[in-house]
Amino acid sequence: MGMAGREEMKVYRLGCDIGGTFTDFALIDSNTGEIIIDKCLTVPEDPSEGIKDGLHKFMISDPDFLKKVEYIIHGTTLVINTIIERKGATTALITTKGFRDILEIRTEWRYDIYDLSASFQEPLVPRFLRKEIDERINSQGKVIKDINSDDVENLLRNLDANGVQSIAVCLLHSYINPIHEEVIEKIVKDKFPHISISISSKVLPEIREYQRTSTTVANAYVKNLFSNYMQRMREKIEPLGFRKEIFLMLSNGGLVPATVGERFPVRSIESGPIGGIMLADHLGKLMAKDESRNLFSFDMGGTTAKSTLIKDGIMPKSRDFEVARIDRFKKGSGIPITTPVIELLEIGAGGGSIARINEMGLLQVGPQSSGANPGPACYAQGGKDPCVTDADLVLGFLNEDYFLGGEMHLDREKAIQTIEKRVAKPLRITITEAAWGIHNMVNENMALAGKIHIAERGGDPLRTVLVAMGGAGPVHAYGLAKKLKTHKVIIPLRAGVASSIGFFCAPFSYEMVHTYRAGLEDLALSDIIDAFARMKKNAAKYLPKRKDASEITYDLLMDMHYVGQGFDISIKLPDLDREIVNQEYITEAFGKNYEQIYGRRCPDKIEIMNLRVIATLADRAFFLETVPVMKSAGADRAIKGIRKAYSSVKSEYVDFTVYDRYRLSAGAKILGPAIIEERESTTVLGEDSRAFVDERKSIIINLEAELQNEQSI
């Protein structure tokens, strides 16, 4: 085929991120890298509706565009929001007789040693829906007491009659012998097909019943909602002409076919926010060598704020993930979900976070959110609660006529009324004080949680660059940076839909685990080689087909520990087809790795726990367009006007210069107080900051001026 014909035929990839409030779209031209974005309100009752709306908007300019889309990459915060907001299915738990309270007894460890009233999240399954079945398997996997199918059926009938929609099953020692869990699964599928089922031996086949139960329960809690939603999404977009694959972003930063991801929604618990982190990471990798390599990726949407410290250019990965930490965001206060994740901190702080006066007569902002419907009062959709967005509007940070580029009008009067009624009057303060109180309080919440997160990872906010994204991120970045004491803030172009763009930075990746417990000295190498070969073949099935199979890379890993230890470290093996690996090699590789992490080796014997294969296929290289930086680029031509907005420095309304972000050229310099408007978000700069626009059209805010002043006092 000639080049000319090819140029005619556009090829796109579509990134789509469903948040609690907004659904974001990014369409990238696979040949030119050009990005087109859009954003529309999430429809909470049926999020797939929001996707349809968005696609329709693209179709206005090109009715055939969906036919040119190679595939859709999808991410969503639905899973985590469902848990945080407790909106999941009516879920039951079935356990071994005598152990239904494992979920509520937890680890018995008090996460804050000095806090006498430390409390925990209520379990996702209340006690009256936690049922027991008389069966038993021992630690060697031997059946001690058979499971009785009639018992199971009776129990299921009872749960069904009680309106249970989803069932989690976690029986003792099922990680070693899943037979009883599989019996229950089969009966549910055969006789109660309308109830969805999650069994722990498939969700998380690992020892330690509490973590396994908690993870399985979370999976069950969100499963119906998630698969219904994916189903509806397909039903809606197929008639529009899309017949290709949808890929799902997993919490570990890899992409898998949605049909695979759907079975274990708990693995996509962070799938939406991961996109933002991938983009922040991408920006970090482009930064000059002498700049800080520590980024605080901060993505504030309508419902929650998601942050991660990318230290020395490395995204933190972990398997100990916790959802919905409470009180002071202490580690241990949330619901544990053991699944591979890029670690991130998520708190209930977004544009839709509701402000209220609590039992102690104090102002509290979040974690409850008004979501997309009714949304903040200023959306004029019937919302009565004052939200962060209402405060941002009253403070002059948002433009009532240019929200989503003017597509959505914000009702300033409604925002004022509700803030007056629900916050100002009860606290006997002015409306301005109340609005500022809300804005400042949500910043304070985010800063407190952020500081803990950064400190936990050995970071230093002073030497960290804040990358602000999400619809509300750029509005709050300046205030947050001041509280965190970071000097520098980056607001990437199209920050309002950063996650959906970040999806393009992710590789296709599928991880397979095979439990293989053996002492290293008893290891049969040929077994291992066979097992790895099988796993490679299986894992490749979950990646998109490419002509050249050699594009797929495989990481072969072995999880190992010294005999007696309870945690593994993963050792990477070379390509077994090319290199010969023996006991000495593995011993040395393990020892070296162990020493690197923990500073020493042990004389003890080594045991293998799992074999692991990660098959990866890089997506097309992603790049952000750059433009030449003009030394003399003036910002004046981008000025839209002057607007009164609240100055935290002067504690009163002052004149802010308002800029049109699209008319700012690379190299333009801006002095605060200023407001920079973009369709999907608004950047606020106080008078103690200045900014310039770099070659990727990112706004770089500098707060050092303010710090120097403070030090000289």
Next chain:
Amino acid sequence: MNKAFDSITLEILWSRLIGITNEAAVTLMRTSFSSIIRDSRDFSIALFDDQMRYIAQAEGCTPGQLGCMLPIVKNFCSKYPPGTLEPGDELIMNDPWLASSHLDDISICRPIFFGGKIVAYSVCTAHQIDIGGRGAGQEHNDVFEEGLWIPISKLCRAGEENEDVLNFIAHNVRVPEKVIGDIRAQMAVNHLISNRISELIIEYQMEDLKELSSEILLRTQKSMRDKIREIPDGKYSYKHYANKFKDNEEPLQICVEVQVNNDEITVDYTGTSRQTYRAINCCPNMTLSYTLYGLKTVINPHIPNNAGTMEPISLKIPEANLLNPKFPAPVWGRTSIAHLLPEAIYSALAPVLKDKIIAQSNSSPLGSHMMRGVKKGGERFLIYHFILGGMGANAIKDGAHCLSFPTTVGNTAIEILESDAPILFQSKELMCDSGGPGKFRGGCGQRISFIVDEDGVEPGEQIITMIKGGKTDFPPLGVLGGKPAPTVKLRINNKECRNERQHVLKGGDFFVYELPGGGGYGNPLERDVRMVLKDVRDGILSFESAETDYGVIIGQNGLIVDLEGTRNLREKLSKES
């Protein structure tokens, strides 16, 4: 750097010090060979300045060990003064009077050198799963029966392990691979802290930590004094009782008087019982530990802990006392006494700090279970794990179910215990009606039961077990009208027995331990009816208790409340009381 720290830098460096100890804590758990560290977190890590002052601690470590660390570096250096130390040295001891109050806790200390001088010390104390001797139990007659005593020794000389010391230990414990593995993990943690401190000093161009630590201690002390000043001056006292060991003996008593004087507090334990023949004597370090802990939790819970916290506080303890025993008193189960101190302090301060305190708990004293013997085939096994009762309620919330208090240790997974020992658990579940009634209910406790796996034990070999935890003779009391929770029960093969001592088991034996919850807070008749209904629906409160204790009449389906009947009953009950 010769300038006072601005508040931003101070805040960052302070969190970094805490962050370093936290990182060390995670490392210790990940590299440990025993479940007692890895899962239960029975260890502590702290950092000291060159003056041997305690400046930072890992979050979530056990308060008992942490408090014992206050004088620990000075004690280590009484044998090896700083001048005799060189880079790469590690010191070890488990002296109950100088360190963590029983032999099972081994403390390892490393001087941290920078620029040729000592700039800090790091100490890691960890509960070993075994230390020889008779093991867990309270029948020991003196400390010699309690296992191996490790005097202050150099475990490492300039980075070289002292093989003799390790050999002595390995030959005196039942599971040497675990104990030696954990000791090495402790050393590695000290090494890690040492590296991190050097990195920090370089990064911030400091010469040492002197100014930083002085600032930290000063600010902590000031904050503590400010908070103490808010408490009305006066003397507040309470008498608390410990579990009995035999049915017909006089109970041991703890007498506490908290004397508040402007910005200082003296805690006087005069009147407390003399030291006892049982292995529950509490060495002064441990007494100090839980006294400070009790006070901090109600006076200034949210500031980081360090030596500054104790500056305004002093203790008076008579000699040869339960809280200040003379060598060689037996001390293994000292938490049976120490864990009652915070409660005694809360009860004493109840009149002036009623919003801060909590009701008494069955999670104190700490519950633990030990079992050892021989598996079929001859391999020795030993498990030691924790089980916790419920906590007392407080002024704003129900008490937590099954939660470690006042210490902070966790349980070990049933699946891990069953992998390590021939034991088959039959239940681990919340106990109905085990939380003391109140406007806020005490947390519920738990019932655990197990069968010794007949197929898993070596015929003819003895299995020794010990279980303790919670209150056996004096129930955990409620406060401000809240009612008590029930007491603990142990049944072996359906026969009631006393806990806190060793029992011999054989294959097939059935063991049940009921460890209830905490006391209630406030009048149960004022409890929100919906909360009562929820507790009944969840099966943690019986219909009978809902009626007699809370005056709430619930329909037999458990779903609705008879509001009219409830109003009348509550009126009637409130007149009767």
